[in-house]
Amino acid sequence: MVSGVEDYPKKHVQQQQLHTRYKLKMLVLLILTNLLTVYIFTSPYFNLRPSPMGSKNHISLPLGDPTTLLDELSSTKEQLSISHSLIAEMHKKLNSTSSLVEALLTELSSRHGGLTEKEKGSDPVKSLNAATSDEVMLVTGPHKLPLGYSPRMGSDEVYPPVGGACLRYQEELAQYMTYEVGGECPVDDVFAQRLMLKGCEPLPRRRCHPKTPANYVEPTPFPQSLWTTPPDASIIWDPYTCKSYKCLIERKKAPGYFDCKDCFDLDGREKSRWLFDNGRLDYGIDQVLKTRPHGTIRIGFDIGGGSGTFAARMKERNITIITSSMNLDGPFTSFIASRGLISIHVSVSQRLPFFDNTLDIVHSMHVLSNWIPDAMLEFTLYDIYRVLRPGGLFWLDHFFCLGSQLNQTYVPMLDRVGFRSLRWNAGMKLDRGIDKNEWYISALLEKPMT
Helix, strand or coil: CCCCHHHHHHHHHHHHHHHHHHHHHHHHHHHHHHHHHHHHHHCCCCCCEECHHHCCCCEECCCCCHHHHHHHHHHHHHHHHHHHHHHHHHHHHHHHHHHHHHHHHHHHHHCCCCCCHHHHCCCHHHHHHHCCCHHHHHHHCCEECCCCCECCCCECEECCCCCHHHHHCHHHHHHHCCCCCCCECCCCHHHHHHHHHCCCCCCCCCCCECCCCCCCCCCCCCCHHHHCCCCHHHCCCCCCCCCCHHHHHHHHHCCCCCCCCCCCCCCCHHHHCCCCCCCCCCCCHHHHHCCCCCCCCCEEEEECCCCCHHHHHHHCCCCEEEEECCCCCCCHHHHHHHCCCEEECCCCCCCCCCCCCCEEEEEEECCCCCCCCHHHHHHHHHHHHHHEEEEEEEEEEEEEEEHHHHHHHHHHHHHHHCCEEEEEEEEECCCCCHHHCEEEEEEEEECCCC
16 A cells, blocks of 8 residues: 555655745745845944934934835735745645644554565655545545634644544545535445445545435335335435345345345344244343333444344334444345434444443344454443443344354453343354354343442
């Protein structure tokens, strides 16, 4: 992506040149001021004569034609004003690029010794310039507050919130920010989501309009919408392999793997999810709600909620659930919204967008599993603990791992976070054979009251 630390001098030379120009301008201004002073005091119009009548400590300063002197001073003032404007503009440009340069230097330092020969041969300054555009600078650089310094912020400028990893993928970021301002956004959902999954989250805002579905029709009224397949005209199908909901529903019969393969069939397995409790891995919603005083589970969050059926079941019980989902070759977030439910398009890596001690319940099925690096998973579990109120429930539904990881990694991790176990079930996943030693965990955990 960038060259090695041997190319650092190129960056430093460029920065030093900017600082040198600034210092030279200040030096020129100082010299001009001194020359003006010498001119005034050495001109023939300047004459020090004792004032008549032996006045004490009075010096007469006849300065000749005042109009000429005022014109010269006015000209000097105009030049000073122009120089000041140039310096201010230079400061603005330097500030707008400082964050990108600092991030690049940090990355170069961290990657020293691990670069390929191809990477070492590239020009980092050229790469940085090629990967930036006016739109990129606007969404990554600082913006001065119109009213000046804000005591609440402790600053007179603000940076747009953009995921730190966005700066590690500068070419992709520049591509994402390439569009006609005020026009229609590119249909680049797959590309944008890939950036998010690599850690460029949140994505920067864009100044363009998303493509609108042709022949859009009004959604199905609530509550019928909870169990009605929405019309095809409700979304843009360009990013997906299937081009209709019928195709998505029938995909469950197709060979191969698809994420949440049968989630769009509301008359199939979705119809019975979480209605029954088998006393083992499958928990029922009503049995879970009975562990809390009636009516105290009101709001919650479902992490990676597929097509939104968990939120639909909760909605039938007057409980509001926000569902996060990714559109992995299917319009999951749009489908959830079409059912009259609240969906947000964020990955499991994103910090939960809720304040501390606010949610009654957090649920996750299949998404939280051993595919997540241990450190990231522990941060996620602590984040769930953070947003739950005291006495709030964390429903860990079918967590997948290997038998060797169960007691060695994940049980100690959950203990460290500090949940109290209300219910715990473990069972082998047998669809690929017992020799794989694959396991599921389902657990109902409580954030302690004190």
